[in-house]
Amino acid sequence: QVQLVESGGGLVQPGGSLRLSCTASGNIFSGMNWYRQAPGKQRELVAGVTTGGIKNYADSVKGRFTISSVNKNTVYLQMNNLKPEDTAVYYCYADYLGPTGVRDAWGKGTLVTVSS
Numbered sequence: 001q002v003q004l005v006e007s008g009g010g011l012v013q014p015g016g017s018l019r020l021s022c023t024a025s026g027n028i029f030s031g032m033n034w035y036r037q038a039p040g041k042q043r044e045l046v047a048g049v050t051t052g053g054i055k056n057y058a059d060s061v062k063g064r065f066t067i068s069s070v071n072k073n074t075v076y077l078q079m080n081n082l083k084p085e086d087t088a089v090y091y092c093y094a095d096y097l098g099p100t101g102v103r104d105a106w107g108k109g110t111l112v113t114v115s116s
Helices: none
Strands: 004-007 010-012 018-024 031-037 044-050 055-057 065-071 074-079 088-098 101-106 110-114
Touching: 004 088, 018 031, 018 088, 018 110, 031 074, 044 065, 044 074, 055 065
Parallel strands: 010 110
Antiparallel strands: 004 018, 018 074, 031 044, 031 088, 044 055, 065 074, 088 101, 088 110
């Protein structure tokens, strides 16, 4: 079973930056994504990168967030020009090939708070 470990959350002022990291304990099948969930809202996709290097972003973060992979097991989410509406718990997601097929893995989440 692949496990995901996130780090890098914290408190930052509006306009500030944070970098989140996520490391998988095993091989990833198709890619790694970052999701977030704000209080009272549904979890939403923030950014993703496939094992082939294709990246995608939510419209709300385009131009401010950058996802990058340093190898097939670690991704970063560089978040610049943070806004209060970016406040949420950020979760890392990946799929992997298990003994019975493709399985999902989620991290425990890391809290990002944007406030003055």
